[in-house]
Amino acid sequence: xxxxxxxxxxxxxxxxxxxxxxxxxLWILGFIVYNGIGVISFEFIxxxxxxxxxxxxxxxxAIIGTFCLIIGSMIVAFPxxxxxxxxxxxxxxxxxxxxxIRMMTNNLGSIPSIVFGLFGMALxxxxxxxxxxxxxxxxxLLALPLVIRTTEEALRTVxxxxxxxxxxxxxTKLQTIRRVVLPSAFPNIVTGLILxxxxxxxxxxxxxxTVAAYFLAELPSSIFDQAMALPYHLYxxxxxxxxxxxxxxxxxxxALVLITIVLMINFTASFIRRHFAxxxxxx
Amino acid sequence: xxxxxERGIEMIFAASGxxxxxxxxxxxxxLFKEGFGLFKSPAVEKGYALCVNADNPVEFxxxxxxxxxxxxxxxxWVPYRFDxxxxxxxxEEEQFAGRLGEIIAETPKILAFIPExxxxxxxxxxxxxSGNTVIPKDFFLGKEWxxxxxxxxxxxxxxxxxxxxxxxxxxxxxxxxxxxxxxIYLSELAQGRVRDILKPAIELLAGIPSVVxxxxxxxxxxxxxxxxxxxxxxxxxxxxxxxxAIMALPTIITVAEDAMRSTxxxxxxxxLALGATHWQTIYKVVIPYSISGISAAIVLGIGRAIGETxxxxxxxGNAAKMPSLFDAVRTIPATIAAELGEAPFGGVHYQAxxxxxxxxxxxxxxxxxxxxxxxxxxxxxxx
Amino acid sequence: MNIIxxxxxNFYYGDFHALKNVSLNVAKNSVTxxxxxxxxxxxxxxxxxxxxxxxxxxxxxxxxxxxxxxxIYAKKADVDALRKKVGMVFQKPNxxxxxxxxxxxxxxxxxxxxxxxxxxxxxxxxxKGAALWEEVKDKLGRSAYDLSGGQQQRLCIARALAIxxxxxxxxxxxxxxxxxxxxxIEDLIYTLKTEYTIVIVTHNMQQAARVxxxxxxxxxxxxxxxxxxxxxxxxxxKEQTQNYITGRFG
Numbered sequence: 001x002x003x004x005x006x007x008x009x010x011x012x013x014x015x016x017x018x019x020x021x022x023x024x025x026l027w028i029l030g031f032i033v034y035n036g037i038g039v040i041s042f043e044f045i046x047x048x049x050x051x052x053x054x055x056x057x058x059x060x061x062a063i064i065g066t067f068c069l070i071i072g073s074m075i076v077a078f079p080x081x082x083x084x085x086x087x088x089x090x091x092x093x094x095x096x097x098x099x100x101i102r103m104m105t106n107n108l109g110s111i112p113s114i115v116f117g118l119f120g121m122a123l124x125x126x127x128x129x130x131x132x133x134x135x136x137x138x139x140x141l142l143a144l145p146l147v148i149r150t151t152e153e154a155l156r157t158v159x160x161x162x163x164x165x166x167x168x169x170x171x172t173k174l175q176t177i178r179r180v181v182l183p184s185a186f187p188n189i190v191t192g193l194i195l196x197x198x199x200x201x202x203x204x205x206x207x208x209x210t211v212a213a214y215f216l217a218e219l220p221s222s223i224f225d226q227a228m229a230l231p232y233h234l235y236x237x238x239x240x241x242x243x244x245x246x247x248x249x250x251x252x253x254x255a256l257v258l259i260t261i262v263l264m265i266n267f268t269a270s271f272i273r274r275h276f277a278x279x280x281x282x283x
Numbered sequence: 284x285x286x287x288x289e290r291g292i293e294m295i296f297a298a299s300g301x302x303x304x305x306x307x308x309x310x311x312x313x314l315f316k317e318g319f320g321l322f323k324s325p326a327v328e329k330g331y332a333l334c335v336n337a338d339n340p341v342e343f344x345x346x347x348x349x350x351x352x353x354x355x356x357x358x359x360w361v362p363y364r365f366d367x368x369x370x371x372x373x374x375e376e377e378q379f380a381g382r383l384g385e386i387i388a389e390t391p392k393i394l395a396f397i398p399e400x401x402x403x404x405x406x407x408x409x410x411x412x413s414g415n416t417v418i419p420k421d422f423f424l425g426k427e428w429x430x431x432x433x434x435x436x437x438x439x440x441x442x443x444x445x446x447x448x449x450x451x452x453x454x455x456x457x458x459x460x461x462x463x464x465x466x467i468y469l470s471e472l473a474q475g476r477v478r479d480i481l482k483p484a485i486e487l488l489a490g491i492p493s494v495v496x497x498x499x500x501x502x503x504x505x506x507x508x509x510x511x512x513x514x515x516x517x518x519x520x521x522x523x524x525x526x527x528a529i530m531a532l533p534t535i536i537t538v539a540e541d542a543m544r545s546t547x548x549x550x551x552x553x554x555l556a557l558g559a560t561h562w563q564t565i566y567k568v569v570i571p572y573s574i575s576g577i578s579a580a581i582v583l584g585i586g587r588a589i590g591e592t593x594x595x596x597x598x599x600g601n602a603a604k605m606p607s608l609f610d611a612v613r614t615i616p617a618t619i620a621a622e623l624g625e626a627p628f629g630g631v632h633y634q635a636x637x638x639x640x641x642x643x644x645x646x647x648x649x650x651x652x653x654x655x656x657x658x659x660x661x662x663x664x665x666x
Numbered sequence: 667m668n669i670i671x672x673x674x675x676n677f678y679y680g681d682f683h684a685l686k687n688v689s690l691n692v693a694k695n696s697v698t699x700x701x702x703x704x705x706x707x708x709x710x711x712x713x714x715x716x717x718x719x720x721x722x723x724x725x726x727x728x729x730x731x732x733x734x735x736x737x738i739y740a741k742k743a744d745v746d747a748l749r750k751k752v753g754m755v756f757q758k759p760n761x762x763x764x765x766x767x768x769x770x771x772x773x774x775x776x777x778x779x780x781x782x783x784x785x786x787x788x789x790x791x792x793x794k795g796a797a798l799w800e801e802v803k804d805k806l807g808r809s810a811y812d813l814s815g816g817q818q819q820r821l822c823i824a825r826a827l828a829i830x831x832x833x834x835x836x837x838x839x840x841x842x843x844x845x846x847x848x849x850x851i852e853d854l855i856y857t858l859k860t861e862y863t864i865v866i867v868t869h870n871m872q873q874a875a876r877v878x879x880x881x882x883x884x885x886x887x888x889x890x891x892x893x894x895x896x897x898x899x900x901x902x903x904k905e906q907t908q909n910y911i912t913g914r915f916g
Contacts, residue, residue: 003563003777010565013464014464014471015468015472017464018468021465021481022480022481031502032499084300100304106651107651110586110650111590111648112644112647114590114592115310115643117619117623118619118636174288199490204494204593205592205616234495235498258492258495259495262490549758550762552721552760553761554776557749557825559776559777568762571762
């Protein structure tokens with residue numbers, strides 16, 4: 001075959017593959033939106049599930065539960081993750097130690113979420129029972145590698161000339177980090193943090209045994225209570241229960257709410273990234 | 284003073300730096316701690332014991348053999364299952380142990396399954412098999428996973444391991460050409476607006492929660508697979524593979540694209556300057572140059588697929604039998620997710636699930652390290 | 667006979683006017699050198715001769731450039747065929763991550779040549795042409811990255827020679843090399859002249875004086891002076907050229 005023709009064919013295939021991927025995304029999103037939009041109502045979002053098999057009412061407790069878990073896990077992951085990234089990027093940047101830490105971070109990131117669930121069960125549940133705090137710790141550790149990695153990337157975008165300039169003025173390392181490095185890396189750090197929130201909000205496997213409840217009559221009153229959660233609710237409504245067809249309606253609605261939250265989080269992150277990239281002239 | 288504060292804060296940073304290492308160590312410690320007891324636990328149901336005739340030289344019978352004996356699949360044995368109602372027709376409860384002792388002493392080839400409270404202890408002619416524990420060989424090579432079977436639960440993880448590998452490898456087989464094609468498109472061809480659409484689309488694909496993928500698979504893909512291949516149920520390994528392939532795509536695309544982009548411009552220009560077309564340059568220069576990054580992308584995709592829980596739990600049908608592609612399978616993560624809630628805390632089943640967790644942990648850690656070693660080669664290779 | 671005829675060429679990177687009304691002719695089997703301060707447009711001019719600038723987004727060209735009497739920027743011009751005719755050697759040695767043999771054979775293979783013996787002979791011939799054969803004949807299967815920098819650059823020359831181009835463009839081919847490797851490359855240019863037309867960009871004026879027949883002096887996108895090398899270095903027409911050559915700026 002003529003090399004021009006083969007190039008044309010190959011490039012068309014790649015182009016089609018690219019659009020195929022977009023098509024798959026639109027298919028999934030469209031499917032959920034199309035089927036879920038009719039279910040959404042004020043009542044669906046702001047009331048408790050009622051009726052046999054939770055087929056009536058809404059998903060308010062699951063939404064609240066998911067927000068509790070997001071906040072709790074971020075309280076665990078943010079400070080630890082950001083400090084860890086500062087240490088590897090600012091203190092021991094190219095040493096063996098930082099390589100080791102990076103390797104461990106990658107390894108932790110590769111551990112499947114169900115293994116975090118097992119670990120949370122063995123440690124946190126035996127400490128506090130099935131509770132928001134046990135779930136938050138489990139999810140927080142799961143999010144940790146992502147927080148560290150994105151923060152490190154953000155710190156790396158700060159040019160060394162800024163650091164050196166600060167030292168030249170007699171600033172100490174800590175002052176330099178606090179007054180120069182962190183402020184200029186801030187938007188990127190925030191973006192990374194928001195992205196890890198997105199990841200946490202949709203996780204199901206780690207909360208199966210550590211916090212998630214099938215149904216709770218009351219909203220949780222403390223961090224030592226169990227909670228319902230959107231992803232778990234979706235799982236329950238789509239796989240169990242006697243009336244799968246009626247359950248499916250609730251599942252569509254739950255999926256739409258869950259996906260809307262996740263997408264909003266992602267959009268916020270990319271909005272911040274773009275907004276600040278423009279401000280700084282971009283890379 | 285200020286020095287001391289700086290030093291103190293640095294120590295706090297350093298401690299945080301170690302946090303991932305500590306978490307990994309903790310995970311290892313707790314998984315193994317909870318799972319460790321498995322190979323010391325008796326192979327028979329809790330609260331029961333096995334007895335044989337004292338003349339029988341056997342000291343140990345594996346769980347798989349116990350099951351076969353009771354199903355009368357092995358010749359020459361006389362299985363005896365304790366039946367309280369039958370015994371109580373003729374005997375008082377206090378006499379149970381004595382009667383059982385007689386039965387065992389009279390029957391040379393007997394294998395008796397008896398509650399511990401009626402165990403004929405210190406009876407001549409009766410041997411209690413006390414060292415009958417779950418053994419690693421049965422666990423890792425056993426072909427049956429029936430954790431609630433009596434008299435002996437079957438903890439053979441082979442079908443689960445093979446199921447996991449089958450589902451993930453088929454997924455990668457689907458995702459690799461797709462993902463690399465898209466990576467080529469993104470790194471070599473797409474510019475401007477097209478890129479501005481594709482890149483976020485791929486990020487979104489990565490952001491969709493796995494349970495939503497599972498739901499989509501269950502409602503949309505399962506019926507399609509069932510109809511297309513004319514199956515009785517659509518919940519098959521193949522269905523799971525398709526969804527896992529979609530989920531592995533963002534990982535493969537992003538890592539492979541980064542690798543291809545790192546091909547030096549000088550390399551591309553040299554190829555074009557020799558009259559090669561852009562496509563020839565891609566497959567003769569760019570891909571060979573970034574091959575280790577591309578391989579790392581594939582390996583990472585495998586890791587992602589192997590560890591995925593919710594999707595396989597929801598769409599693969601969860602039958603714990605030796606896997607085949609158009610049949611229901613059960614993977615390791617799905618097994619843990621489905622059974623841990625029901626397994627009695629600290630029991631054999633519970634321990635077995637934690638050992639499964641250890642197996643999964645070791646597999647994914649191995650994959651992660653492999654990916655790291657492969658991508659390191661990128662920077663110091665010649666040929 | 668002129669193998670290259672550039673007529674009134676203007677070139678833009680976005681808003682930046684990189685070449686201004688450049689016209690020149692290059693004779694067959696000659697060595698032409700372009701000199702000038704960095705950013706003057708000499709490399710841009712070189713790279714438009716094999717349309718390498720096409721790879722840079724947001725560029726624009728006006729004017730005409732003929733090679734072998736054909737307009738290389740005509741609508742139906744075949745870029746791959748042009749690049750086969752106009753070989754190029756880059757500033758830094760850039761061998762592919764392949765064996766020495768495969769590096770040289772690359773241009774033949776991508777142009778659809780399959781004969782095994784033919785490729786074998788052409789590789790040997792090209793390596794001899796680039797004065798590298800004696801050094802590598804026993805290790806053709808080894809990675810090109812095992813060679814020294816100077817050897818790698820000669821390998822890149824051999825790679826360009828293998829497809830028998832009419833013209834060989836050299837973009838500061840010795841700037842990344844040590845003096846001994848540099849003089850080997852210069853000797854090579856001298857011998858290659860008999861078969862090829864060579865256009866070389868260099869920041870090193872002595873080098874231009876040593877290897878070229880004709881020299882062009884670029885400054886701020888303009889071709890200030892284009893004449894016989896001896897005349898240019900001994901008795902330039904323009905004051906700017908005089909200043910540059912004598913080191914008053916640049």
